[in-house]
Amino acid sequence: MSENINKINWYPGHMAKARRQMEEQLKLVDIVIELRDARIPEASANPMLQELSRNKPVLIILNKADLADDEKSLAWKKKFEHCLILDSANGNLTKIVVNEVKSILKDKLEKAKARGIRKKVLRAMVVGIPNVGKSTFINNIVKKKAAKAENRPGVTKSLQWIRINEDVELLDTPGVLWPKIEDQDDARLLALVGSINDDILDKEDLVCFGLERLKRMYPGLINKRYGVDEDEDDLLENIAKAKLWLDSDDKVSISKAVDQILKDIRSSRIGKVTWQDAGE
Ligand SMILES: Nc1nc2c(ncn2[C@@H]2O[C@H](COP(=O)(O)OP(=O)(O)O)[C@@H](O)[C@H]2O)c(=O)[nH]1
Ligand SMILES: [Mg+2]
Incomplete structure (x- = not known):
């Protein structure tokens, strides 16, 4: 599916299908990694995500933090239960993301251990609005050393899980959702940072x-x-x-x-x- 929201006809059938697909995929993961643009933490949110992800924990990444106001990023971080302030275009983020995911899912890991499952592999999925940096983020934390995990029975063939390390694997394609555009200001903020094309404004x-x-x-x-x-x-x-x-x-x-x-x-x-x- 094209991620450029201005190049495709975003008709309801398209949206309904994307939504259904994401709902199915979200059922398979232990945690959702939601990327937001650190410059517009609210306007870059996914309005449907909370409903679709149900009770799954969500790790919010304030991405492109290198372009944002450091003090304000810290203030925003405090508002979220789980949040990392990152710049996906630079550095190696694998360790920090894996450690955060493991820490958020500590209880789940302990329960698995108590049930005799020695090594539970945690599954995560990246979601976010177009241009927020999903592909950049995935490439950063996956790097080349990661091999694609094989398909498992019962899981749709097209789904590929990429092993990040021994504890965490990631769905190789991110989920794309339409941003929250409730009013003209939301649209303007998204256009100002380049998330949506400015030719509609x-x-x-x-x-x-x-x-x-x-x-x-x-x-x-x-x-x-x-x-x-x-x-x-x-x-x-x-x-x-x-x-x-x-x-x-x-x-x-x-x-x-x-x-x-x-x-x-x-x-x-x-x-x-x-x-x-x-x-x-
Ligand atoms: N400065 C900066 N640019 C970023 C960062 N993450 C992604 N980008 C840039 O944002 C643009 C969109 O990134 P992409 O990964 O294609 O977004 P996607 O549509 O969500 O997959 C690209 O030009 C990236 O280089 C970041 O943390 N900082
Ligand atoms: Mg992409």
């Missing part, structure tokens, strides 16, 4: 939304980055002027400013920003 509107939020949450950041007074009107135009972003007629180019600022935001060149607060 007005880009200038999107950047203005971003700048407003930056002014509120990170006063001084826009001034530092673009050298403008961020409390003046016509902020976008002033930034374009200050940065000499011009069109071919040497006129100040708002569309260049929009594209450039979006790029700065998505790459975190603007600064390590988390767009949603954990609250109390």
